[in-house]
Amino acid sequence: MPPRVADPPPLAAARDPTAPASDPQGRREASAPSLHALFLRAVDPSRPSSWSAAVADLLSSGDPVAALAAFAAALRANPAALRPALPPALRAAAAATSLAAGRQLHLLALRSGLFPSDAYSGSALLHMYHHCSRPLDARRAFDIGLDEHAGVANTMLDAYAKGGGRELGTARKLFDMMERDAVSWNTMIALYAQSGLSAEALRLYDKMLNVGGGVRCNAVTLSSVLLACAHAGAIQTGKRIHNQVVRMGLEENVYVGTSVVDMYSKCGRVEMARRAFQRIKEKNVLSWSAMISGYGMHGYGQEALDVFSEMRRSGLKPNYITFISVLAACSHAGLLNEGRHWYNAMRKEFGIEPGVEHYGCMVDLLGRAGCLDEAYGLIKEMKVKPDAAMWGSLLGACRIHKNVELAGIVANRLFELDATNCGYYVLLSNIYAEVGMWKDAERLRVLVKTRGLEKPPGYSSVELKELLEKMREAGYAPNTGSVLHDLDEEEKGSMLRMHSEKLAVAFALMNSVKGSVIHVIKNLRVCTDCHTAIKIITKLTGREIVVRDIKRFHHFKDGLCSCGDYW
Known part of the structure; x- marks a missing residue:
């Protein structure tokens, strides 16, 4: 959170930044004009829009307090400047986290009759209250007339989205009763996707496509839906959305393209992620970081470091997120020396102080290496x-x-x-x-x-007897150390047969096309016995099996796993 800026003086008495300063003895002396003073000198006092531009320019230059002072000067010089200059003034109050100034502006707008008729000012007001951590004030202002405007309702919906999953129910109620446009659809889909509710996000996307009325999906929509596919591991839906991306000519778009890379990586298709990555025309730091992360979660640590080298050769400087991806890749692949090197280089060569995520990667790497x-x-x-x-x-x-x-x-x-x-x-x-x-x-x-x-328990059942007999003939013996109850060996072996990974693989073998890759998603880490069993199953059946557990991907093929038995 940015440091809190002190509340400016009351707007009616705000200092005009063009006025000369006084020294301690009370003498006035001229000084070089500040950037703020130069902004105001360019103002045409007779034109309200000119004052609005000055307030907005001061805000964008990084001085919200000066922007508020300019607004006060505008009201003194030309009261007609109130309507055009109020939205940037409210945003200046938000940037300064000045609730006092924001409330003064709200009161001024009410007395002038701008609320609830002016949608631009209404959106800026809601933004101010949320930025100053006053969501109830924002909701009260919204309920008293501002809800009539679609643009203002979108601002309110966006505020709920920034509140995360805890505001999900309230956001959906507002969404269902408001006049919806592409912005509101995108906001709600993104909120579901970011909350891990992928099925809801995808259902809402399908509904959006069928509503008509000129509402069409765009780059923002597709990025959100791809995120939902990534969370769910929904590769077939992800491919369908990728086809839509291609039809709309957005493969080279850095934001959509990065979402495609992330989706394929998290759906177990890292080679397709790489092809999508290559199609991005102008890659940014997030694109490179997504590709590094993709290789890393599949255990391809050296490939991840190769991409990292490519990124540095391209001239882009790695950031905080990039180093999380790099260190996570080292952790997944057991690259102890490389992990130590880049952890130290992050601070010494790139000036990035490690955060809790970087420490977490290093603890995981060191711990699993036995250090x-x-x-x-x-x-x-x-x-x-x-x-x-x-x-x-x-x-x-x-x-x-x-x-x-x-x-x-x-x-x-x-x-x-x-x-x-x-x-x-x-x-x-x-x-x-x-x-x-x-x-x-x-x-x-x-x-x-x-x-x-x-x-929470999970239940499933399928016949495994025939497959287990073949596995035993191939040398499989249950690793009863994976059963952590004081039972006899026969009972332990029986419990191992019912582990969800084995059940899912058996079900897929019976219900998928011969030769196709089997994908399994597990909500916990795969156990040692299931890991051994799946390696043997791939050797017996000639099938390739990809398992995504809570930490990483395991690619099983010909009796081996991509993790090298290190996870």
Whole structure:
């Protein structure tokens, strides 16, 4: 959040920036005219639009307080300047986060009869209240007449969208009763997509195409729908939207093109993402970062670093987001030395201070490489507060390397941050179970029940007997260490057969065209036994299987996985 700027003096008494300043002894002396003074000297006092331009120019130059002073000067020189100059003045109050000035302007507009008739001023008023963190004031102003204007309603809808998922229901109610144009459709579709409600976003997109009335999709629409496809892993719908992009001649558009790259990457088609990336005419930092991230999430760490090298050769300077993509790629591929190098270079060569995301990537990389003490030390020396995801990553590394002592320390930090997250208790319980500390594991599971914590279960069923027999003949033996309950070996093997990854793969084998690639999306990390089983299945069936779990992609083919058994 930008630093808060002090409220300007009352508008009626605002200083005219063209007036000479006084020294401490009270003498007036001429000084070189400021940029603001030069703006005002160019004003034609008889023309209201000239005053409006001056206020807007001062605001765009980065001095909202001077813009408010210019507005006060405008009212003194020509009261007719109120209507054209009020919108930029309200935006200046927003930029200065000056609620006092904004309310004065609101009162002035009411007394002058500008509200609710003037839509431009109404939009600027809502923007001001939301920027000053007064959403209820914005809603009250909107309800008293401003809701009659489509443009103002779009401003209100946009404000709800910036509030995220917590405003989703309110935004939809407004959307359903307002007069909708392309802007309102795009805003609502984007809100659903950004909230992870991909099915709703896609349904609304289809509805938009059928409403008629001159409403047509554009680059903004397509970018939002592609985001929804990416979140859902909906490759067929994503291809359909990509075809629409091609028909509209938007493949070279940097914003739409970047969305296509992101969609194909997150739908498991990184080679198609690369082709889409090549078609973008003028790539920006986000385009390059998306391609680096795409390779990284598929475990192609060296390819990600090659793209990073291409980006630097192109003359573009990497930013904060780029280095998240680079470090995540190193983490997914286990490129320990490269990750350490770019983590240090980020600050020393590019002047970018690491944030919580960069630290998180490094903790994940170090932890999974077995450098647990180094990872823990990095967390302790961080300049920003570590989040639960970072501690969770270290706890996961403790499980991989069976470091029970550090796991207890890390788990306590997690319980302090979020005592209601069932997953942390289960993960620590699993760590205890893997080393045979059954009493400690059971104690945590009982604690989960007594505290009423729940992990949503998933259910599915399909016959696997024939496939399992072939897998055993090929050398598969259930890894019962992946079953974290004190059961006998037969019971553990039975539980492993019902893991959702195996069920999904079996279902796809029975219901897909022979030779086609099977795509599976999982909401958790794939377990060791399922990872081994799927490798063997690809060898037996000759099929390629792509699994997207919560952390990355696994490409299984001919008995091998792209991750090299490192995930």
